[in-house]
Amino acid sequence: MDEKTVLELQQELQKLKKAQVRIKRKFTFMLSIIAMLVLITATLAWFTLSNFASVNDITLKISTAPQLYLDIENRGTDVSLWKKVLTNDMVNTALRAENAPTLDQQLMDPVTTSNGISFQSRSGNTRNANSTTFVEFKVWFIATEEMWVHLSGDKVQVENNDATTSVSTTETGAKADVVRAIRVSYEDSGSAAIWEPNKGAAVNGQTTFDVSTTYSNDTRIFHLDKLTPKQITFRIWAEGNDPECDDDVQDANVTIQMLFAGTDDNNSLFE
Template sequence: MSFFSKIIDKMMNEKVSRQKRKRLIIFISIITLLSMVTTTVAWFSVNTFAGVDNLNLNISVSAQLKVGMENYGTDLTRYSKEITNQMIDSYLAKSNTSLAQTVLDPVTTTDGVRFTNRSGALRQANSRSYLEFQCYFIATEEMWVHLTTESTEVGKNDGTRVTSTSPSPQNEVIQCTRVDFTTQTNGTAIYEPNKGTPVNGQTTFDLPSGTMVYSNSTRLFHLDALTPTLVTIRVWIDGEDPQCDDDVQNANLGIQLGFIGCDNNNQPIA
């Protein structure tokens, strides 16, 4: 008999309440099925959770833009063009957790920095709430960093996209997802895929579904030349979103982020 089966049998024998049994069984299922990126979200069901174990970040066209999980000063050789899951895990290890252990409850926020649950209780990052990590962006010249749907190479398909392979209405989970980016100088920009009516006073932006067009609304933060800039990135499921209900339980969610550097006129820097 497996370890988890023993736990469940013990719960049944000890007549643990139905609600607590459901809570633990769902949590175990998420742990054992993380390789399938199983996600369960619902603002109105307090016993459901979301698991995150895959998050890809890629830097697009601009060759002058790089990123790292630490501040390496101006040593560009120590920065890279990609943040991997392993790099994020190294960051999360400081909080004794990892992507595979990350559990998301539906939360909400007005500013993308302070998060609360449905009852208004303050939630902390990387603790059954929302995912948060920090990294440093650096560029060889002044630029604005934007999200982009463009790929780094033809056919590579590594631009920004939030997807679900689940059938309708489960795939509406992508409309509950939010990703934000905070810097000390430029504040917080909130990306809302498939943007709908604003919730909880949030100011968000979406990306075009066709040809990528860069504008002030797609700007995330500004970089000065050869100046490492600390960026805090957060991912959450917003419980105030109308689509965050029981219909999206057991949905699959994939997040991929692509970045590009533009000049003051929002033109990509080659």
């Protein structure tokens, strides 16, 4: 191989190396763009207009299946003094007792939580209940048998009215996606179970469950001893990290129905 051929090969090798460097740079740039787009997509779940609230009209109906009762106050061990259904008015009584806005006055801006108890804003600041953030109130439960309490997807008659568990809205189009952004947690003794209606991919480390007509250890919310009242803290919020919690669902209304049912240790339903 003569000197000229060697020189030409060296020049071609140099060109190839330069081309490889350019390809690497372009690839790195493309990865950076993709990473930015992923970040932007993630943050779009939060409202861009912070002076609007996701939900401004909340309707609640909370019912219980056989052998399970509830009330805003502890009524003792005489189950005849307890209720089978809680309405907006009853929940409003509890909110007024805490000097909190009633359900028709509540506004929920997006928040997020990992445990269903402590909440943060998009910037990571702590958010307090019932202040254009999330709704919080307490409910007492009592049962005539020792049981595990679950949310039930069954449709039953309670006091001659249909009862089930669901989240619905009268909104249409993209605004109706609000039903996917709502979360409800139930705190018992420092830990909380989180109900995620229309459950999707997990966000912010949350462990959630969706309602079902079958019962397992994973759908247990709390435990009740026989004729022993227990107070449970309810929290309702719009999950800012949910993909559906964006500008489309601002100022939406939502109706939340909850039907609680009890099972034994084998997750067999009390009837």
